[in-house]
Amino acid sequence: MSDWYQSCAITGSGGSGAVTAGMLVLEAAARAGYYGLMTRSAGPQIRGGESAAMLRFGPAPVTCMGDSFGILAALDWGNFARFAGEIPLTADTLILADPGAGKLPPELEPYREQTRWINLRELADTMPSGRFNMVAVGAIAACARLPLSAVLEAATAILSAKGSEVIAAAHACIGLGYQQLPAEADASPAPSEVPRRWSLSGNEAAGLGALRGGVRFVAAYPITPATEILEWLAPRIARLGGGLLQAEDELASINMIIGSSFGGVPSMTATSGPGLSLMMEGIGLAVASETPIVVINVMRGGPSTGIPTKSEQSDLNIALYGLHGDAPHLVLAALDIADCVLTLHWATRLVEHLQTVAIVLSDQLLGQSRVIVDPPETPDLSNLPLGRRCATADPGADYQRYQLTKDGISPISAPGLTDLSYTADGLEHNEFGTPSSLAGDHLAQLTKRRDKLTQFDAGPLWAEITGAGDLCLLTWGSSHGAVLEAAARLNASGRPTRVLGLRLIAPLQRAALHAATTGTQVWVIELNQDGQLFHYLRSEAALPEGARSFARPGPLPLRPAEILTAIAAEPADDHT
Structure with missing residues (x-):
C-alpha cells in the first residue's frame, strides 16, 4: 500500500456537476482513510463554461498532482480541448465516457482502446431525480478502488443541505455506477483505521490563519481567485466580534484597513494581481505611517486581466518592488494549502509586532484547491509578543510616536488617548510625527523602518x-x-x-x-x-x-x- 496512489480527472461543461463530483470523490477518499488533493480548472467566463476537477489520493500526504492521470471521466466533451494540456494521459489511462455525449474528441482518438463506455444519462434516468454525475461518481470510485460505503457516506455529507430525497437519489445513482465496473472495485488497499483529518482549501486556510493571528477587520473587493477568502471569513469573523466589509473597489479597501488598524484593530485585505496594483499607493502610506496591515495576494496569470482562473507565480516582483521610494515591508509566501494557516497566522503577528506591512503571496492553485491533511499545527511564535507595543501616557512629556528606539519599534497609540495624540499622515516626519523635509529626519526614519525588519530574528x-x-x-x-x-x-x-x-x-x-x-x-x-x-x-x-x-x-x-x-x-x- 505504501506506493499506491490514484489520480483521476473529471471534466464537463458548465452545470454538468464535474466539480461537485470531484468534491464527492475527494471526500470519499478521506472517509476511506486517505490523504488527497483536488485542484480545479475553469474557463474565464463569468458564468457557465467548461470545468474540470483533478484529484490525487493515497496513503501519505499529497503535495502535488502527478505526471499523468490514471482515470479520465468525461461527463461530456464540451470544450475538452481547453483542458488537454492540464490532463496528461498515458497508455495506462482509463477513460470513462458516455456514448450519449457524442464521439471522442480528436485529442483522445489515440486512447480509443482504453475507453469504457457507460450510459451515464440513461442509467440516471431510471432513478427518480437521478443525476448522471452521481452515476459517474460511482464508476470512478469503482475504478479507483474506493469502498462503496465511503462513497455513500461522502454523498450524505456533501449533499446534506439538499435534503433526504436528493441524498437518496444520489445513493441510488452511485450504486448503479459502481456496479458498472465491479472488477475494478474488488480489492481496495484502504487503511484499517480512518484517522481524523481536515478538508480545506487554501483560501479557507488563509482565512483561518488570519483569524488565529488576531485579524478582526477585513475590507476587500471581490476578485478571482481570492473571493472565497471573504466568503469564508464573513460569518466567522462576525462570531469573533469582528467585521468584514465589501468595499466599492481596491483603493477603498486598502484605505479602510489602514484606518481600522490605525484605530487599534488588526486588519487585512485579500486581492489578486490587478487589485494589488491599485493598492500600492495605500500600502506605501501604511509603510510610512508604520501602520500594521496584511495584504493577501492570491496570484493568477498576468499581466493585466491575464488569465483570472489559472495560476502563476508572477507577482513576486510587484510584491517586492511595487512601492515607490524606499519602502521596506514583509513579503511572505505560503508553501502549500495547510501552510496558508501557518503563514497568515505568522504574518499577522509579525505586522502587529513590527508595525509594518506584510504582502502574503498565495496563488490560484493553492487558493482554490482542496486538500485532505492532518490538522495544521499552530506555529511556535514564542519570539513574538502577543500584540502591539502600546504607548502609555507620560504627563508633561511630548509623545514621540516615531521614537528612534534600539529595535526600531516605537510605542503606538490609538486615536483619542489623552496625551498620546500625534500628526498622522504620509509625509516624512520627525520622531513626534511632525511633517519634516530635513535630510536628517528623512535618513533617521528611513533607517528606522528598514532596520527594524532586517535586524529582527525571524527564527526557524x-x-x-x-x-x-x-x-x-x-x-x-x-x-x-x-x-x-x-x-x-x-x-x-x-x-x-x-x-x-x-x-x-x-x-x-x-x-x-x-x-x-x-x-x-x-x-x-x-x-x-x-x-x-x-x-x-x-x-x-x-x-x-x-x-x-x-x-x-x-x-x-x-x-x-x-x-x-x-x-x-x-x-x-x-x-x-
Whole structure:
C-alpha cells in the first residue's frame, strides 16, 4: 500500500456537476482513510463554461498532482480541448465516457482502446431525480478502488443541505455506477483505521490563519481567485466580534484597513494581481505611517486581466518592488494549502509586532484547491509578543510616536488617548510625527523602518528545509509540492537532494540562506517566465556560484517529471 496512489480527472461543461463530483470523490477518499488533493480548472467566463476537477489520493500526504492521470471521466466533451494540456494521459489511462455525449474528441482518438463506455444519462434516468454525475461518481470510485460505503457516506455529507430525497437519489445513482465496473472495485488497499483529518482549501486556510493571528477587520473587493477568502471569513469573523466589509473597489479597501488598524484593530485585505496594483499607493502610506496591515495576494496569470482562473507565480516582483521610494515591508509566501494557516497566522503577528506591512503571496492553485491533511499545527511564535507595543501616557512629556528606539519599534497609540495624540499622515516626519523635509529626519526614519525588519530574528519559520544532500532545490509558493516530489525521486535514485522552501522572502534571511546552501548545487524553481525569485536572490548576492534557474510561466502547474528533466539536462559539475 505504501506506493499506491490514484489520480483521476473529471471534466464537463458548465452545470454538468464535474466539480461537485470531484468534491464527492475527494471526500470519499478521506472517509476511506486517505490523504488527497483536488485542484480545479475553469474557463474565464463569468458564468457557465467548461470545468474540470483533478484529484490525487493515497496513503501519505499529497503535495502535488502527478505526471499523468490514471482515470479520465468525461461527463461530456464540451470544450475538452481547453483542458488537454492540464490532463496528461498515458497508455495506462482509463477513460470513462458516455456514448450519449457524442464521439471522442480528436485529442483522445489515440486512447480509443482504453475507453469504457457507460450510459451515464440513461442509467440516471431510471432513478427518480437521478443525476448522471452521481452515476459517474460511482464508476470512478469503482475504478479507483474506493469502498462503496465511503462513497455513500461522502454523498450524505456533501449533499446534506439538499435534503433526504436528493441524498437518496444520489445513493441510488452511485450504486448503479459502481456496479458498472465491479472488477475494478474488488480489492481496495484502504487503511484499517480512518484517522481524523481536515478538508480545506487554501483560501479557507488563509482565512483561518488570519483569524488565529488576531485579524478582526477585513475590507476587500471581490476578485478571482481570492473571493472565497471573504466568503469564508464573513460569518466567522462576525462570531469573533469582528467585521468584514465589501468595499466599492481596491483603493477603498486598502484605505479602510489602514484606518481600522490605525484605530487599534488588526486588519487585512485579500486581492489578486490587478487589485494589488491599485493598492500600492495605500500600502506605501501604511509603510510610512508604520501602520500594521496584511495584504493577501492570491496570484493568477498576468499581466493585466491575464488569465483570472489559472495560476502563476508572477507577482513576486510587484510584491517586492511595487512601492515607490524606499519602502521596506514583509513579503511572505505560503508553501502549500495547510501552510496558508501557518503563514497568515505568522504574518499577522509579525505586522502587529513590527508595525509594518506584510504582502502574503498565495496563488490560484493553492487558493482554490482542496486538500485532505492532518490538522495544521499552530506555529511556535514564542519570539513574538502577543500584540502591539502600546504607548502609555507620560504627563508633561511630548509623545514621540516615531521614537528612534534600539529595535526600531516605537510605542503606538490609538486615536483619542489623552496625551498620546500625534500628526498622522504620509509625509516624512520627525520622531513626534511632525511633517519634516530635513535630510536628517528623512535618513533617521528611513533607517528606522528598514532596520527594524532586517535586524529582527525571524527564527526557524523563514523556510522549510527538507532532506539533505549536495543538490539543493530552492523554491517558493505552490511550486514547493512538485519540487518535494521531484526531490523524493532523486533521493530514491541515489542522488541526495534537499529542498529549501522560502516562506519569508523579504527581508531576506541572508545568513541562514547561505548556511543552508553552502557547498551545494542550487536550482531555483518557480512558475513564472523570467525567474523572478532567481534574479532577486542573485541581486541580493544570496546564491552560491553556479546556481541555476528553472522557470516557466503558467497556467499549467509544474510537474515533478519536468523538474527532473531540466536537472538531468545539465551535468552536475557544469557550473555556469
